[in-house]
Amino acid sequence: MQRDRQNYVYCGEYIRNSCLELIAYEIGEFDIKGSVAELGVFQGDFARLINAAFPGRKLYLFDTFEGFDDRDVNEGKEKGVADNYQDWSNTSVELVLKKMPYPKDCIVRKGFFPETASGVDDTFSFASIDCDLYAPILAGLRWFYDRLVPGGSLMIHDYNNDEYPGTKQAVREFCAEFGLPYFQMVDAAGSAVITKAR
Numbered sequence: 001m002q003r004d005r006q007n008y009v010y011c012g013e014y015i016r017n018s019c020l021e022l023i024a025y026e027i028g029e030f031d032i033k034g035s036v037a038e039l040g041v042f043q044g045d046f047a048r049l050i051n052a053a054f055p056g057r058k059l060y061l062f063d064t065f066e067g068f069d070d071r072d073v074n075e076g077k078e079k080g081v082a083d084n085y086q087d088w089s090n091t092s093v094e095l096v097l098k099k100m101p102y103p104k105d106c107i108v109r110k111g112f113f114p115e116t117a118s119g120v121d122d123t124f125s126f127a128s129i130d131c132d133l134y135a136p137i138l139a140g141l142r143w144f145y146d147r148l149v150p151g152g153s154l155m156i157h158d159y160n161n162d163e164y165p166g167t168k169q170a171v172r173e174f175c176a177e178f179g180l181p182y183f184q185m186v187d188a189a190g191s192a193v194i195t196k197a198r
């Protein structure tokens with residue numbers, strides 16, 4: 001279904017950023033342990049806010065830093081998912097790290113996810129999954145939910161973005177498989193949030 005969400009776009013980033021802030025407060029107030037992460041960093045504008053909201057926690061940054069990988073594009077096309085294939089290659093690790101308030105807490109995993117998750121032995125209190133396409137979103141949900149501590153949250157960007165229907169498909173498939181509820185945010189991209197029961 002094509003929907004016109006223009007009225008919501010102007011305050012969308014405020015909502016996304018404020019939700020991150022409130023989730024971070026909640027995690028702090030309940031003393032929920034665990035690292036934080038973003039899968040799909042691009043130029044680091046949201047990762048910077050994650051780093052600021054979670055001082056003292058390790059922040060994993062997963063991205064090719066070269067845009068989409070052909071394996072994901074092909075998998076989506078084979079499945080008939082009508083995702084938009086934008087160019088996200090205009091970035092670099094250096095550019096991203098320069099924006100971070102606490103760069104020493106950042107662990108960069110450059111390359112194709114989930115291959116770049118190999119050898120990461122950690123648990124997570126928060127992860128932003130913002131990699132647009134069906135295949136890496138589903139892989140990210142599987143990998144992070146397994147390592148999410150009780151009370152931790154996953155924020156999945158683009159759930160209600162008609163340009164990236166693969167996101168909704170991946171979230172619905174994953175949540176149906178494990179009987180998980182999710183919440184829809186009213187930010188510009190209509191993000192979804194999955195919180196593990198405490």
Ligand SMILES: C[S@@+](CC[C@H](N)C(=O)[O-])C[C@H]1O[C@@H](n2cnc3c(N)ncnc32)[C@H](O)[C@@H]1O
Nearest residue numbers: 040041042046063064067088112113130131136
């Ligand atoms: C929409 S951009 C991220 C925007 C960023 N989160 C922000 O809010 O500014 C999507 C990113 O996902 C990355 N990406 C997509 N599939 C990936 C994969 N399989 N492994 C690593 N990075 C991937 C792309 O390289 C791109 O930088």
